[in-house]
């Protein structure tokens with residue numbers, strides 16, 4: 031206890047050591063407690079994976095890091111910015127340095143791939159843009175280079191909805207990379223993809239994280255992927271931190287055991303989430 | 317019967333019979349109120365028709381007698397070609413600019429009105445109030461006010477602003493709905509990247525609603541073209557003004573010629589907007605473009621467009637620079653020429669309407685003084701003898717035409733629905749009837765009827781009744797076709813015949829939608845009845861009179877009356893739509 035208090039103090043003084051810190055973060059959505067007194071630090075230039083069931087609070091945690099959610103109580107410090115008390119302008123400044131990718135890619139489908147990538151730069155450009163021609167030439171060149179990095183330079187002028195899911199996610203990665211971020215947040219980046227595309231996208235994230243020295247916080251469902259790509263695995267359940275392990279010390283078997291311990295659903299939880307189902311499982315069990 | 321069968325769901329649970337069947341619950345007060353409103357509206361319809369002396373027998377008699385007068389209309393006489401082209405171009409320029417103006421102003425208003433893009437409660441409500449106000453006031457009213465403010469020298473500008481403003485209500489509402497329906501993911505992604513509100517609205521919301529913006533704009537252009545004719549009667553230049561002069565001087569053959577031109581223009585506009593829609597949105601199953609653009613695309617790809625193949629190397633132009641704009645494929649050609657044509661049209665249209673800047677700046681400076689003349693509203697002692705009866709007559713025309721229109725439109729609508737018509741051929745035939753009725757401008761019909769029947773209410777009622785065919789039967793047919801056919805099959809399977817099925821399953825299902833459409837049509841008809849004033853009927857006539865004689869106080873009194881009627885109707889239909897679902 032005393033140790034953790036000391037760690038808290040230290041972390042607030044040397045923000046270079048830890049790029050993201052969450053202190054006693056609790057988030058309440060009405061009655062639902064999505065995060066319950068979470069304390070966690072993320073060291074720079076590491077790949078961190080959040081594992082957990084649907085509704086365990088992975089997305090909510092990620093969204094606290096760049097201020098898309100504000101904690102009900104507790105403190106969030108990202109890259110030295112106090113997210114929990116930052117105003118709109120300060121948040122925008124922070125978010126320029128934090129890239130984010132989503133399960134459903136969130137591209138504007140009727141727009142060209144290149145323009146989608148350019149929109150990632152809006153945070154550091156002043157004023158609104160309507161159309162590719164309104165972006166500075168350097169931004170468009172950067173966008174093209176990022177597309178080459180993710181292997182989609184040939185699709186630069188295609189409409190985004192003409193791409194496959196895996197390709198769309200790579201465009202979203204390029205859109206995050208054009209921000210030149212220090213932190214990359216990924217909310218189930220491969221949940222909507224087939225195994226082959228999943229591997230491609232995860233490989234890409236891993237490679238880019240190494241090349242650009244990114245701190246990655248990524249939520250996942252698959253234990254194998256988590257083990258393969260992460261430095262550190264964090265388990266969430268019902269809004270609480272239930273596991274925090276160095277990935278290199280974990281065997282696949284061990285990880286599965288832990289994960290299934292994390293992932294096993296109690297009747298109580300089912301009743302909370304889907305009351306109609308609760309009876310069915312007990313009937314089957316009996 | 318049913319309560320005696322033990323299996324019937326509404327049978328009492330108790331088998332001993334000691335417990336009495338529970339009494340039917342008293343109907344909800346809202347339901348009672350709705351029925352009262354319906355019966356009241358129906359009574360209004362019947363009373364209006366009776367009071368205006370409208371019954372089928374006299375209508376047929378008078379039509380038969382009046383047909384002789386039709387010979388006055390033939391042969392149609394056209395203005396000389398030069399003048400004709402000038403008139404047409406003026407009308408098209410005004411309609412085009414009005415539509416552009418309304419779309420350009422509707423987009424920001426819709427952004428403030430939509431829940432996901434608004435800046436706060438206050439701006440959201442303000443935007444919604446602006447839209448409701450713009451919807452309530454017919455463009456004729458805007459034009460009459462503006463013509464007093466800007467003076468008659470800037471008729472074209474007045475037409476543009478009047479139609480533009482009154483379009484904001486409808487276009488803004490539709491766009492706000494579209495904005496609320498867009499995928500919010502991309503907006504969130506830009507927020508997460510540090511984009512400010514106006515940046516993500518421009519980069520993610522507007523691209524997503526662009527197709528709808530174009531579609532609403534094209535649709536509104538159709539409506540504005542029809543309305544522009546009417547505005548000609550208050551001094552907006554173009555074909556409408558020529559028609560107005562011809563009517564006032566009773567040059568019936570010229571009236572007929574101009575009516576034909578208007579009809580042709582309306583049909584042309586329908587075809588044009590259909591063509592633009594397919595050009596913009598048209599792709600075949602494999603995603604290839606249709607039409608001319610498809611041809612251009614294929615030529616481009618065989619000649620000057622090189623398909624990039626390198627995935628990990630930036631695309632470069634011939635001279636080695638990084639490629640930052642697309643090659644000249646069909647898409648870019650379309651965008652480039654689209655913008656070029658749009659800008660060209662704006663320049664041409666602005667040049668064509670010749671705004672009188674001097675008069676404009678003069679009038680803008682005495683704007684407050686002119687506006688103050690409208691207050692306080694005063695009927696100069698004529699209200700109860702003249703304006704109020706005229707208002708009642710206008711409302712009666714609206715109601716009576718609805719009644720007559722229902723008799724014509726409901727059967728046509730039912731016959732045009734594929735799942736109701738006895739054979740597909742019949743459905744197709746009635747669909748065509750509807751399309752033809754829609755293409756035919758109401759005002760032209762009203763004019764012909766006025767020629768036949770003289771300046772009286774019957775002509776107005778008939779014109780509006782026919783006008784409802786185009787709109788109401790289409791809406792009825794569409795909602796019938798959307799009804800759940802499984803219910804119909806179930807009822808038919810139980811041995812009901814076609815008519816029974818229709819009433820038991822289809823009518824019951826579509827009743828709420830149909831009621832909403834009927835109320836909407838009532839609203840349309842009463843507004844249109846006001847506009848018939850340009851032909852010398854009802855309150856609209858007094859409105860025009862007051863306007864030409866500079867009686868500002870009377871003008872504002874009448875406008876307030878019209879707005880009151882429209883708002884009351886709007887409230888009633890909002891209430892009924894909420895209850896009936």
Ligand SMILES: Nc1ncnc2c1ncn2[C@@H]1O[C@H](COP(=O)(O)OP(=O)(O)OP(=O)(O)O)[C@@H](O)[C@H]1O
Pocket residue numbers: 059062063064082083084085086087088089090091
């Ligand atoms: N905006 C919100 N409003 C209300 N409740 C929310 C909101 N966002 C999340 N929640 C609730 O918070 C809890 C945690 O949700 P969260 O989205 O973080 O879970 P998750 O682990 O990301 O799940 P999934 O794997 O399904 O994405 C859930 O019970 C959810 O219903």
Ligand SMILES: [Mg+2]
Pocket residue numbers: 088089090217218
């Ligand atoms: Mg989630």
